[in-house]
Amino acid sequence: MKQVTTIHDIAKKSGYSASTVSRVLNRKKHVSTETRQAIQQVIEELDYVPSDIARDLSRGKTLNIGFVLPNTKHPFFTEILTGAIDAAFKTPYHLVILPSEYDEEKEIEYLEQLRSNAYDGLIFTSHGVPLEKLAEYTKYGPIICCEDPYDVPISAVYAKRRIALTEAFTWLKEKQYNNVGFFLSREEKLSATSKETLGAYRRIFKNEPEKELVKTGVTTYKDGYQAAKEWVENGIVPEVIFSNGDDIVTGARQYYLDHNLPLPFLVGQEDQLSSQLLNISTIDYQFTEIGRQAFELVLKAEGIEKIGIPSTFIVR
Amino acid sequence: MKQVTTIHDIAKKSGYSASTVSRVLNRKKHVSTETRQAIQQVIEELDYVPSDIARDLSRGKTLNIGFVLPNTKHPFFTEILTGAIDAAFKTPYHLVILPSEYDEEKEIEYLEQLRSNAYDGLIFTSHGVPLEKLAEYTKYGPIICCEDPYDVPISAVYAKRRIALTEAFTWLKEKQYNNVGFFLSREEKLSATSKETLGAYRRIFKNEPEKELVKTGVTTYKDGYQAAKEWVENGIVPEVIFSNGDDIVTGARQYYLDHNLPLPFLVGQEDQLSSQLLNISTIDYQFTEIGRQAFELVLKAEGIEKIGIPSTFIVR
DNA sequence: TTGAAAGCGATACCAT
DNA sequence: ATGGTATCGCTTTCAA
Numbered sequence: 001m002k003q004v005t006t007i008h009d010i011a012k013k014s015g016y017s018a019s020t021v022s023r024v025l026n027r028k029k030h031v032s033t034e035t036r037q038a039i040q041q042v043i044e045e046l047d048y049v050p051s052d053i054a055r056d057l058s059r060g061k062t063l064n065i066g067f068v069l070p071n072t073k074h075p076f077f078t079e080i081l082t083g084a085i086d087a088a089f090k091t092p093y094h095l096v097i098l099p100s101e102y103d104e105e106k107e108i109e110y111l112e113q114l115r116s117n118a119y120d121g122l123i124f125t126s127h128g129v130p131l132e133k134l135a136e137y138t139k140y141g142p143i144i145c146c147e148d149p150y151d152v153p154i155s156a157v158y159a160k161r162r163i164a165l166t167e168a169f170t171w172l173k174e175k176q177y178n179n180v181g182f183f184l185s186r187e188e189k190l191s192a193t194s195k196e197t198l199g200a201y202r203r204i205f206k207n208e209p210e211k212e213l214v215k216t217g218v219t220t221y222k223d224g225y226q227a228a229k230e231w232v233e234n235g236i237v238p239e240v241i242f243s244n245g246d247d248i249v250t251g252a253r254q255y256y257l258d259h260n261l262p263l264p265f266l267v268g269q270e271d272q273l274s275s276q277l278l279n280i281s282t283i284d285y286q287f288t289e290i291g292r293q294a295f296e297l298v299l300k301a302e303g304i305e306k307i308g309i310p311s312t313f314i315v316r
Numbered sequence: 317m318k319q320v321t322t323i324h325d326i327a328k329k330s331g332y333s334a335s336t337v338s339r340v341l342n343r344k345k346h347v348s349t350e351t352r353q354a355i356q357q358v359i360e361e362l363d364y365v366p367s368d369i370a371r372d373l374s375r376g377k378t379l380n381i382g383f384v385l386p387n388t389k390h391p392f393f394t395e396i397l398t399g400a401i402d403a404a405f406k407t408p409y410h411l412v413i414l415p416s417e418y419d420e421e422k423e424i425e426y427l428e429q430l431r432s433n434a435y436d437g438l439i440f441t442s443h444g445v446p447l448e449k450l451a452e453y454t455k456y457g458p459i460i461c462c463e464d465p466y467d468v469p470i471s472a473v474y475a476k477r478r479i480a481l482t483e484a485f486t487w488l489k490e491k492q493y494n495n496v497g498f499f500l501s502r503e504e505k506l507s508a509t510s511k512e513t514l515g516a517y518r519r520i521f522k523n524e525p526e527k528e529l530v531k532t533g534v535t536t537y538k539d540g541y542q543a544a545k546e547w548v549e550n551g552i553v554p555e556v557i558f559s560n561g562d563d564i565v566t567g568a569r570q571y572y573l574d575h576n577l578p579l580p581f582l583v584g585q586e587d588q589l590s591s592q593l594l595n596i597s598t599i600d601y602q603f604t605e606i607g608r609q610a611f612e613l614v615l616k617a618e619g620i621e622k623i624g625i626p627s628t629f630i631v632r
Numbered sequence: 633t634t635g636a637a638a639g640c641g642a643t644a645c646c647a648t
Numbered sequence: 649a650t651g652g653t654a655t656c657g658c659t660t661t662c663a664a
Contacts, residue, residue, distance in 0.1 A: 006641055017651045030649055052434040053373045054641030057656050072398040082388040085413055095413040099405045118368040247589055273563055274589055322657055333635045338659060346633055370657035373640050
């Protein structure tokens with residue numbers, strides 16, 4: 001093993017004890033100025049750096065926050081991550097990326113690691129295990145999730161999707177749009193987001209979306225293109241396409257353009273560059289802001305707190 | 317402090333010693349099948365999880381790879397990160413995000429932490445301290461950088477920018493384009509990338525780029541917009557804008573469109589969605605691939621290896 | 633095959 | 649103000 005200089009080397013060479021060296025290291029008081037200087041000097045001479053691991057073990061703290069994310073394909077995850085990184089910049093804490101792929105075993109593993117003090121806290125951007133399970137583990141350390149937990153007792157920072165969804169559908173209704181088609185990533189029963197989207201539609205339009213106008217499993221530019229194609233080929237002509245992402249609806253748009261077909265009214269989500277460039281209406285959920293606040297909240301670690309971040313509908 | 321069940325609790329309850337429990341935990345041999353089972357049983361009964369920190373301290377290894385990145389604004393960094401996360405998915409290693417903001421002190425801190433075994437390896441997407449300094453620290457553990465290190469003895473995975481740059485300028489020259497304007501992020505003397513870009517131009521065009529046609533400090537869509545504006549207002553009319561990013565050149569494009577001015581020929585970099593959508597020529601550097609390979613390389617940790625990833629010029 | 637004991641490198645309490 | 653010592657939880661010789 002690599003030979004490292006330890007606190008004891010400093011102690012011996014300086015003539016003081018390890019305890020005193022530790023005090024100097026941690027800028028504690030009860031150390032005379034001369035002692036402090038003498039020890040500092042030896043530290044520099046020997047080019048000594050304290051071991052984080054040993055400190056962690058001794059203190060039972062790590063200055064590490066675990067950041068669980070299923071993948072890096074969706075801007076929801078990468079933007080939350082960006083926000084969290086931004087927030088971590090200003091603190092001595094580090095972010096440890098914990099990939100999950102929605103795999104329950106992996107998630108449990110991370111939760112167990114929280115239990116064994118490997119992290120001072122955990123942020124779940126999304127999760128495969130039930131929210132209730134996450135909540136159970138909060139007794140071992142702060143856990144933040146990034147969705148509205150409703151009744152489940154767990155801290156959360158999440159997009160108040162309802163606000164913008166309501167705005168959007170109200171606007172569409174006023175403009176006399178009908179036949180709204182949906183691109184969703186996951187089925188309604190599996191995804192709270194899908195549920196909320198369709199729920200808002202039902203509330204405003206006061207009717208059930210047509211089955212054939214609801215497409216799930218659509219998550220990329222290509223998927224969007226393909227989905228539009230299928231609709232066109234089956235003679236399905238929505239007046240509006242309400243999509244779960246800017247890049248996705250951009251794909252659909254391209255299909256219509258490629259075939260010289262009239263464009264439906266398009267609504268994206270996430271206010272990314274693609275919708276700005278192409279002048280497509282969208283919903284801004286402020287994901288980076290969510291990431292930022294999630295990180296701040298995990299450090300607070302006092303009881304349960306739920307923070308909703310307002311969303312807005314952007315008409316273009 | 318939280319009371320945790322330890323290896324000794326398992327030892328006591330099972331009637332065996334901590335050593336044996338440790339052997340079971342680490343799947344080592346020299347443990348009889350019954351003993352193993354008996355201990356496994358107690359582990360499950362007590363719902364025991366070993367402490368990573370204690371293991372790390374004892375072993376002097378962490379299963380953590382530090383990932384140093386200046387910020388999350390530029391796709392160069394976020395895409396490399398995405399690639400690295402992808403690669404980490406398949407391994408037991410974790411990625412620890414280390415924000416640097418090009419701050420030398422922070423970078424040194426991370427290097428020192430490598431020295432003190434806080435990480436098993438370090439990936440530098442970019443750096444403020446000189447490459448030589450990074451190279452010095454390789455004796456404490458594997459370090460990978462994401463640029464061509466030329467003579468400096470350090471492992472690297474980087475874009476072979478020269479290939480695509482040569483293609484691009486050759487193409488432009490053949491098409492009789494002149495008056496090439498540049499958007500760069502940092503000055504030529506500070507940035508290897510800028511140097512390589514202008515160097516390729518000089519090589520092909522056999523002349524010096526005009527001073528007023530080289531703009532530095534341009535890194536975002538807005539910067540691009542602003543830069544175009546300044547040129548227009550000063551009567552500077554490039555035939556080509558060669559930009560350091562798709563989103564950036566997209567900003568310039570917008571300015572010309574907003575003012576009904578003829579568009580210069582545009583070249584972006586990174587092959588992002590924006591250039592695809594707007595049909596802008598670009599250079600594909602395959603950053604996610606670089607991230608992926610950088611992670612794989614840091615785990616290999618045998619001597620110095622330099623891997624160049626080919627780049628391509630995409631004409632649109 | 634199993635166990636005892638000595639680290640790993642710090643911190644923190646209790647004396648002095 | 650300083651030092652001694654136990655402790656954190658696990659790994660790893662070395663003996664038995």
